[in-house]
Structures are given as structure tokens and as C-alpha cells.
Amino acid sequence: MLVVKKFGGTSVADKERIFNVARRCAEEYKKGNDVVVVLSAMGKYTDELIAMAEDINSKPPKREMDMLFTIGEQMSVALMSMALDSMGIPAVSLNAFQVAMHTTSVHGNARLKRIDTERIRRELESRRIVVVTGFQGINKYDDYTTLGRGGSDTTAVALAAALHADACEIYTDVDGVYTADPRKVPNARKLKEITYDEMLDLATLGAGVLHNRSVEMAKKYGVPLVVRSSLNDSEGTVVKEEVTVERMLISGVALDTDAVRIAVIGLKDVPGMAFKLFDVLARKHINVDVILQSIGRAGTKDISFTVDKKDLDDAVAALEENQARLGYKELHSERNIAKLSIVGAGMMSNPGVAAKMFESLYNEGVNINMISTSEIRVTVLIDENDGVRAMNAVHDAFNLAD
Numbered sequence: 001m002l003v004v005k006k007f008g009g010t011s012v013a014d015k016e017r018i019f020n021v022a023r024r025c026a027e028e029y030k031k032g033n034d035v036v037v038v039l040s041a042m043g044k045y046t047d048e049l050i051a052m053a054e055d056i057n058s059k060p061p062k063r064e065m066d067m068l069f070t071i072g073e074q075m076s077v078a079l080m081s082m083a084l085d086s087m088g089i090p091a092v093s094l095n096a097f098q099v100a101m102h103t104t105s106v107h108g109n110a111r112l113k114r115i116d117t118e119r120i121r122r123e124l125e126s127r128r129i130v131v132v133t134g135f136q137g138i139n140k141y142d143d144y145t146t147l148g149r150g151g152s153d154t155t156a157v158a159l160a161a162a163l164h165a166d167a168c169e170i171y172t173d174v175d176g177v178y179t180a181d182p183r184k185v186p187n188a189r190k191l192k193e194i195t196y197d198e199m200l201d202l203a204t205l206g207a208g209v210l211h212n213r214s215v216e217m218a219k220k221y222g223v224p225l226v227v228r229s230s231l232n233d234s235e236g237t238v239v240k241e242e243v244t245v246e247r248m249l250i251s252g253v254a255l256d257t258d259a260v261r262i263a264v265i266g267l268k269d270v271p272g273m274a275f276k277l278f279d280v281l282a283r284k285h286i287n288v289d290v291i292l293q294s295i296g297r298a299g300t301k302d303i304s305f306t307v308d309k310k311d312l313d314d315a316v317a318a319l320e321e322n323q324a325r326l327g328y329k330e331l332h333s334e335r336n337i338a339k340l341s342i343v344g345a346g347m348m349s350n351p352g353v354a355a356k357m358f359e360s361l362y363n364e365g366v367n368i369n370m371i372s373t374s375e376i377r378v379t380v381l382i383d384e385n386d387g388v389r390a391m392n393a394v395h396d397a398f399n400l401a402d
Helices: 015-030 045-056 062-086 118-125 151-162 196-204 212-221 273-282 309-321 345-349 353-363 384-397
Strands: 002-007 034-039 091-094 101-103 112-115 129-133 136-138 144-146 167-172 193-195 225-229 237-240 252-256 259-268 291-293 300-308 330-334 337-343 370-374 377-383
Touching: 002 015, 002 151, 015 034, 015 062, 015 129, 034 062, 034 118, 034 151, 045 062, 062 091, 062 129, 062 136, 062 144, 091 118, 112 151, 118 129, 129 151, 151 167, 151 212, 193 196, 196 212, 196 237, 196 252, 196 337, 212 225, 252 384, 259 273, 259 309, 259 337, 273 300, 273 309, 291 370, 300 309, 309 330, 337 384, 353 377, 353 384, 377 384
Parallel strands: 002 034, 002 167, 034 129, 091 129, 101 136, 167 225, 193 237
Antiparallel strands: 101 112, 136 144, 225 237, 252 337, 259 300, 259 330, 291 300, 337 377, 370 377
């Protein structure tokens, strides 16, 4: 049996936790299984690297940031291999270059294209635990790239798919997927299982347990995921295609405070305008989420949308550069907003779900700025200061409490 285990930064934050992870991996190894371990950088080390870079250059080149970031994971995997060796377990650490994890060339947000598995298979055949750097890859120019936020999850799932692993376990500082973030909603309940689609929406909408790209990849390649805590031995949550228990109306509530709203005012009300606007952002690799277009009046219309906070400056700069081509009158941005979402496959066959959510927000005196829906989710844009209170109100309205 081949098992891929991924451990986040908090799981390897210090010596004690590194040995805790090493013991877990050794237990798996002693069962006779092949073990591949994927690690993030230790604790808050990535934040320290960012601070160092910004101390030198307030706008450091993205290529050089990727070069710098790779230090974090290389430190983690080397120390983990040393810990395993001290316990008498043969282990080898490999970085993205040594494995050969091929990615696109978008620095800071590259996508994995393929993984060469020969080196890993060779090490596994020699009965070593293979400890691999998460979050990083190499492009066609042999430059280091990084996979963006939550990239180590994606590395683990991609390795599980490429190696046809029997299991892919994602270890975090919470012991599974909850109906809401238990740090913000104290009575949130742990789910035994959840579908890929529900998990994908929750991950995209701010539930920080798994990264959305990793769920996307798991669904595409049919990799069964288990989300567990690195700090205890509880069961965790299984993420898979179909759930066996009866579907709940709502699986979870997610809050994302990393979104900002941009409003483009006074666009011409003619065909192709939305394409021109969003093409400008796509060329800068900026993801757009909630979109609202006003009804045309006097030959003009307004389009509002949300982007990630880190992309705000680039998005505004791109739109200002193209003002003559787009022909808008005004450009506004708003930072203090939050996206609150409910997700659940059960809402496809149950009317009145959105109304129930809106009623709970009305009862709390929370104003809704924008609404976006799909078959299995409803998202509203609200004031950031109302976020946690609104999240708890919606969670209670759907009786999701433990």
C-alpha cells in the first residue's frame, strides 16, 4: 500500500512537532507500507521570508520571491529526514528540482503540468520514506516556481495521482472538515464525509482546511482524501465523489475576509463590454469571483466584482491602463467586505434555502451588498465587521450545531 501524507506548517513548527510527525510516518512505514511525505515550510517561516524580502525591496520581483520561498520547504524536508534517520528509519528528502515537478511559468501562482515519478519510485523500492517539498515546482527554463496559497495540498494530491497512491491524507491543525470554522463558530460540527463538489465550493469560498486547487485535482483523478489533525488520532473527514450518509440540506458555512470589491461605473451598454473588461484581468492572471452587472440605463451600465486582496493593486492598475479602451467613467474599490456562503448538495431539491439565509441575516440586522448563486451554494457580500456574527446566525438558522 502506498500512502501520501501532507503536513502543514503548524504541524512542523518546532522540534517537538517535527518528531511527532516523524513518529506518525514511522508507524505507517512499520506496517510495511510505502510512505511519501509532503511538507510545508515550518510555522510562520514564509511570513519571515516575506518580511526579509520587503525590507530589501518593497516590490520584489516575483521570480526572486519564488527563489526565496523554496528555502522554507527545503528546510522542513531536510530536518524531517534527519528526525526519521535518528529513529532508525531510512528517509530521503527531495525538492521540486530533484523530483522534477513541472509547472507553468506564472511565478507565485504556477500550475502543475506533470510530475516525473522515477526518482520517487526508485527511493520507495529501496524502502525509504520519501520526504518531498510542497508548494514548489520548476518551469521550462529550470527556474523555481511556487503554486500559490495552499500549494502544498496540491502537491500532495498531484503526487498521489501520479503515483496511483492508495490514500492521500492531509494533516492540519483541525481534526477534519467542520460545518464552519470552529475558531469562529464554537458549536460547529465535524463532518464524517463530504463530496468533492461541496468541498470545492467551501475551499474556494474561504474554508481554509483544504486548498480549492487540490480538491479540483482530487476530483479529476479520483483521489480519495482524508482530512485529519496532526495533533491527535481522531478519524477525520473523508472527501469523495459520493457520500453514503443522507445528504444534509447544507454541509457548511464559509466566511472569506480576503476579498475586495471593485466597481467599474459607466461602461457602454453594448455587446462585448464584459469580455473586454474581464479579458484585461485574465491577461494579468487575476481571478474574479462574485460578479454583478446593473441593468443598462441611458446607454451605460455598471459592473461590480470581487478579487483577492493581494490582487487589488494589480487589478486597479490594469483597469486604469486600459481606461481609454474600456471607456468607463469611474473606478471604485472597497476593502472592508466579507463573502459569506452556504454550501450543500441538498439545496438543489429544496426550495427556500436562500430565503432562510436572507431571513437570518435580516434578523441580525446585516445588510447584503451583492448576491451570487450556483446549484449548490449561495454567496452574499456583507460588511467585514458583520462577518463572524452573520456566520454564526446562518449556522444556527440551518441547525448545523453539534
